[in-house]
Amino acid sequence: MYTNFMEKVKSFFHHLFIPHENNNFRAKSLHPDFLMMYLVFALVLTFIFKTTGVNVLGFATDVTVEKLYQLTNQEREKNNLPPLALNDCLSQAAHKKAEDMFSKNYWAHFSPTGTTPWDFMIDIGCKYEYAGENLAKNFMFSDGVVTAWMNSQSHKENIINKNYSQVGYAIVNGVLNGEETTLVVQLFDKPINSTVAYTESLINPKSVQAEEIVNVNKTKANLSSLPININIIFMIFLLAALVLDFYFAAKFNIIRFGGKNLAHFIFVTFIFVGLVYVFINGSII
Amino acid sequence: MNGLIKYLRHEVKKHTFDYLLLVTVGIFFLVSINIFKGERLLEFIFLLAFASFYIIWGIYHHIIDDSLHLKTVIEYILIAFTIIFLLKIIIFP
Numbered sequence: 001m002y003t004n005f006m007e008k009v010k011s012f013f014h015h016l017f018i019p020h021e022n023n024n025f026r027a028k029s030l031h032p033d034f035l036m037m038y039l040v041f042a043l044v045l046t047f048i049f050k051t052t053g054v055n056v057l058g059f060a061t062d063v064t065v066e067k068l069y070q071l072t073n074q075e076r077e078k079n080n081l082p083p084l085a086l087n088d089c090l091s092q093a094a095h096k097k098a099e100d101m102f103s104k105n106y107w108a109h110f111s112p113t114g115t116t117p118w119d120f121m122i123d124i125g126c127k128y129e130y131a132g133e134n135l136a137k138n139f140m141f142s143d144g145v146v147t148a149w150m151n152s153q154s155h156k157e158n159i160i161n162k163n164y165s166q167v168g169y170a171i172v173n174g175v176l177n178g179e180e181t182t183l184v185v186q187l188f189d190k191p192i193n194s195t196v197a198y199t200e201s202l203i204n205p206k207s208v209q210a211e212e213i214v215n216v217n218k219t220k221a222n223l224s225s226l227p228i229n230i231n232i233i234f235m236i237f238l239l240a241a242l243v244l245d246f247y248f249a250a251k252f253n254i255i256r257f258g259g260k261n262l263a264h265f266i267f268v269t270f271i272f273v274g275l276v277y278v279f280i281n282g283s284i285i
Numbered sequence: 286m287n288g289l290i291k292y293l294r295h296e297v298k299k300h301t302f303d304y305l306l307l308v309t310v311g312i313f314f315l316v317s318i319n320i321f322k323g324e325r326l327l328e329f330i331f332l333l334a335f336a337s338f339y340i341i342w343g344i345y346h347h348i349i350d351d352s353l354h355l356k357t358v359i360e361y362i363l364i365a366f367t368i369i370f371l372l373k374i375i376i377f378p
Contacts, residue, residue: 032356035363042370049374138323179325227374234371238364250292257352259343259360262296263307267339270311271332271368274318275375283323 017244025254027245029237030261038234049227063184065091065169067142072159072167072186075150079160084188089126090168094185096120097133101183102174109133109285117187128189132158136184137176138282140228145184148284155284164188182282228280235272239265303346310338329376336365 019025028034065086073083097120104111117133134155139145149155158164170185246261248254297304314335321327343361347353 030360032359032363035360035367038367039363039370042367046370046374138325231371231375235368247289250289253288257354257357259357259364260296260346262293262304263339263343263346264364266304266307266311267335267364268368270314270335271372274315274332275372278315278318278322278328280375281322283321 017241018248019245019252019254019256025249025256026258027241029241030245030258038238045227045230063139063142063145063171063182065171068145068169068171068184068186069167071143071146075146075159081160081162082165084164084167087126087166087168087189089124090121090166090187090189091170092168093117093120093124093126094168094170094187095172096124097187098170098172098174098183098185102172102176102181105177107135107137107176107285109135121187121189126189127192129192130161130163130188130190132161132164132188134158134186134188134284136186136282136284137181139182139184140280140282144281145284148281149186152284158186158188161188163190165190228275231275232272235268235275238268239272242268300346300350303342303349307339307342310335310342325376329373332369332372332376336369340365 014020015023016029017027019027023031069084069086076083097117100111100115100120101107104113106112110116118128118131121128121131134149136145136148139148146159149159166189168187170183172183172185174181174183176183242261242265246265249256249261314331317331318328321331340358340361344353344358347357
């Protein structure tokens with residue numbers, strides 16, 4: 001019984017991936033009817049994700065304040081610098097900045113009306129001696145954001161600046177230039193020494209707003225990774241089918257009409273590289 | 286394995302320009318989406334452009350190879366469109 005079942009499985013995979021007389025000397029997984037099935041599958045997925053509202057890079061990224069804060073301090077630790085304290089005042093200012101970017105539709109440190117990042121800090125009541133701002137949008141993962149900042153000299157200088165002692169974050173979803181966008185605002189400062197009482201009350205790693213943002217993003221994280229995983233699995237499956245069909249066709253000297261496996265392989269490989277290294281990364285300023 | 290290498294060498298040698306063109310456009314595609322990282326609309330346009338080029342490349346290649354058939358064209362179109370729709374879910378929801 002078990003042997004019979006294993007034979008059937010073996011025969012199924014043989015038919016699916018190896019060219020032989022029963023599949024017209026081309027792997028069944030590369031036949032037009034199967035390719036049509038993949039297209040229908042892709043269309044159904046597009047429809048499902050559209051109707052269920054699971055937006056991958058726009059509104060359901062896996063970027064969290066908790067992780068950004070942890071990674072930022074890890075980078076400082078590597079440079080023998082003290083960790084930054086998570087500051088509620090800065091987080092509120094960062095939130096205001098992100099909301100302003102969505103409402104005035106701009107992607108810059110300074111708004112079209114001339115508002116600077118420091119204006120938001122002053123409005124909230126953050127009293128600082130030095131301050132800095134890093135921005136990121138459309139990233140899929142927190143480590144992608146911090147890595148991109150660390151690869152940019154000006155952003156890196158903010159993260160490993162010895163003058164800063166506090167940091168605040170905002171991760172806000174909205175529509176920017178007609179696109180659903182997730183903005184990340186990171187604000188740094190060194191509070192004025194005279195306001196000791198004020199500073200102490202604000203250096204609270206468990207700030208309410210930060211926790212709220214973390215929770216919102218955690219619930220979306222599981223949904224966001226599904227389409228990425230489906231894409232990666234499908235492309236690996238297609239590449240494997242192409243390689244196996246190509247290998248056995250060459251081995252058995254099979255001559256046939258149809259698309260060139262080498263061309264398909266090159267095309268899918270470029271798309272796969274783009275998916276893994278580029279599409280999941282956003283931009284920083 | 287020798288059969289595969291022999292076939293690959295023969296295929297690339299016979300159509301050097303075609304494969305060089307496909308790889309060059311692929312590199313341009315990767316460079317373009319890397320430059321405009323985070324600009325979802327532009328990324329999707331580059332994807333559409335690369336997929337369209339791939340279909341045209343397939344038709345051109347099979348005309349040169351004297352092996353053009355409707356089934357072959359459909360094969361290129363189906364692969365390109367499947368990739369477009371799958372990536373659309375990620376890039377441009």
